[in-house]
Amino acid sequence: MRRLLVATLATALTLAGTALPAQAAPAPGGAGLGDEYFPDYGNSGYDVSHYDVRLRYYPEQDRLTGTTTILAAATQDLSSFHLDFVLDVASVKVNNRPATFAREGDHELVVTPPRAVTRGQAMTVVVQYSGVPSNKVAAGFTAWTRTADGGLAVGEPEMAWWWFPSNDHPSDKATFDVSVAVPDGVEVLSNGVMPRNPTQDILGWKRWSWRSVKPQATYLAFLAIGQYEITRDTAADGQQVINAYSDLLPPDFEDAARASVERTAEVIDWESSVFGPYAFEARGGVVAPPGALGFALETQTRPVYSSGFFRSGANMSVIVHENAHQWFGDAVSVDQWKEIWLNEGFASYAEWLWSEAQGEGTAQEIFDYLYATEPDDFWTVAPAEPGAAEIFGGAVYDRGAMTLHELRRAIGDDDFFALLRTWTAEKRYGNADTAEFIALAEKVSGQQLDELFQAWLYTPSKPAVEGASALARAAAPQAPKSWAQIRQTHELLRSH
Known part of the structure; x- marks a missing residue:
């Protein structure tokens, strides 16, 4: 009887000219999230919450075999969806049912589940695969690095393609479990905490497990496999501090590296006092x-x-820079790659602040030196619109830092440091853009700052400086004590 009533109602509505809306057919998810600089990076139609990456690695062949399980939710009715991946796929299952799959382009895997996934529905995607990652070329290069004793999955803006299938864009963060079996005597480093000690199996292999419990962008997930000496400690707040040094390091490099990396916990404590509480569950370096x-x-x-x-000795500049990214880039991530000055400009300015705190040159002295000595072509790149070819260019790092220093001068130290702490608190574990930062700066300071940001972030020419020190800045001041190390650090950082 109920079915008859429903049918009669539908007929009556149709005759009255108010037909029930037709339900849209499921559609394919997009290959890409529309990033302005890298439009085919990431994928639309779903949102990932967790990756479980379980691998076996054969160092002598540089060969990976593995299974990655992806927990996600559909953001539309999906007939198919894309994953970013380049290794050889043996099978894919979606919600425990075999799915078909095909290659599209150099890094897209198109997955068609046996039945459509509806918007809001949970998806469990299981991909089994294998391959030699150092033999795979995509976007014109190979991001995986084969070493004399293993391999490295470390790269930006793309790296995941070579070791786990993913939605590879910083706007889709997730938690991670990474487990890698390697021959006994080989070490594996990754992100987060080590929930248990490596476990031995009967075949002479050892399995290393790592867990990241806070949201993480896919390019920030890494593997370092080979011969490493691992040091362990506990920070004052109880966090694991795990550092690792390649056994292949020459003794002089190793001593300088240890004198730097072993101060990581100290650096994070100092940065916490400047930028706000540390957002993650562990700390260290490799x-x-x-x-x-x-x-x-x-x-x-x-x-x-x-x-x-570390070729010239200890280098605290790079330790400060990379750990400042834990706030600017990792906890607060860009929503488009064009916004990368929000990562690199802030991490570079952290080096200036460390120099100031250590009595090796004030931020103003570093600014003055840069303003007087940077060549003309440095000023032709606008940090907030650098172009895809310049996302690791000098202007993104150093002019980005100069922008922050001019902002600090304009609004004063109290508002400036309150702004940084508010930014990292309000945007933690999320994504952000320059417009949001400018709006927050104006809200915190109560000032209208469009002119400052337009000149320093968006104008491809050298901005004028104002105030009593303008003449001094136009001269050629002596480089602060810290500058040689900062310059060397930035030259290496920009060689992605």
């Missing part, structure tokens, strides 16, 4: 084998450093 990397990366909870940063 120093890669010589020649393996040409840069450092702010991999969440545990930055990875090229040994080159």
Whole structure:
């Protein structure tokens, strides 16, 4: 009887000219999230909450086999969806049912589940795969680094493609479990905490497990596999402090690296006093084998450093920079890659603040030196609109830091540091853009700041400086004591 009533009602509404709306058919998710600089990075149609990455790695062949389980929710009715991935896929299941899959382009895997996924529905996606990541080329390069004793998955803005399928864009953060089996005697480092000691199996292999319990962008997930000496400690707040040093480091590099990385907990405590509470569950650092990397990366909870940063001795500048990213880049992430000055400008300014705190040169002295000595082409790049080719360019780092210093001068120290702490508190674990930062700066300071930000962030020419020190800045001041190390650090950081 109820079915007859429903049918009669539908007929009556149709005759009255008020037909029930037709339900849209499920549609494919998009290949890309519309990032202005990298439009095919990430994928639309779903949101990931967790990755479980379980791997076995064969160092002699640089071969990975694995299963990644992705927990997600559909944000539309999906007939198919994309994953960013380049290794060889053996099978895919969606909600425990076999799905079909096909390659599209150089890094897209198109998955078609046996039945559509409705908007809001939970998806459990299981991908089994294998391959030699150092042999896979996408976007014109190979991000995975094969080393003499293992491999490194460390890179920006793309890295996940070479070791786990993902929605690879910083706007879709998730938690992670990473578990890797390797031959006995090989070590594995990754993000977060080590919930248990490595476990031995009967085949002479050992399984290392790592857990990241706070939201993390996919490019910030990393692997370092090889021969490492691992040090462990506990911070004052009880957090795990885990550092690792490649066994291949020359003794002089190793001593300088230890004299730097072992101060990580101290640096994070200082940065917490400036930027607000630390957002994550662990801390530490990894120093890669010589020649393996040409840069450092702010991999969440545990930055990875090229040994080159320590060729001239201890380098606190890079430790301060990468750990400042735990606030600016990791906890608060960009919603588009064009906004990267919000990462690099802030981390660079943290180096200036550390220099000031250590009595090695004030932020004003560093600003004055840069303003007087940077060449003309430095000023032709606007930090907030650098272009895809310049996201790691000097202006993003140093002109970005100069913008923050001019903002500090304009609104005063009290409002400036309150602004930084408010920004990291309000945007923690989320994404943000420059317009939001400008709006917050104006709210905190009570000032109208459009002219300042337009000149320093968006104008591809050298801004004028005002105030009593303008003439002094136009001269060629002596470089502060800290500047040589900051400059060397930035030259390496920008070699992504």
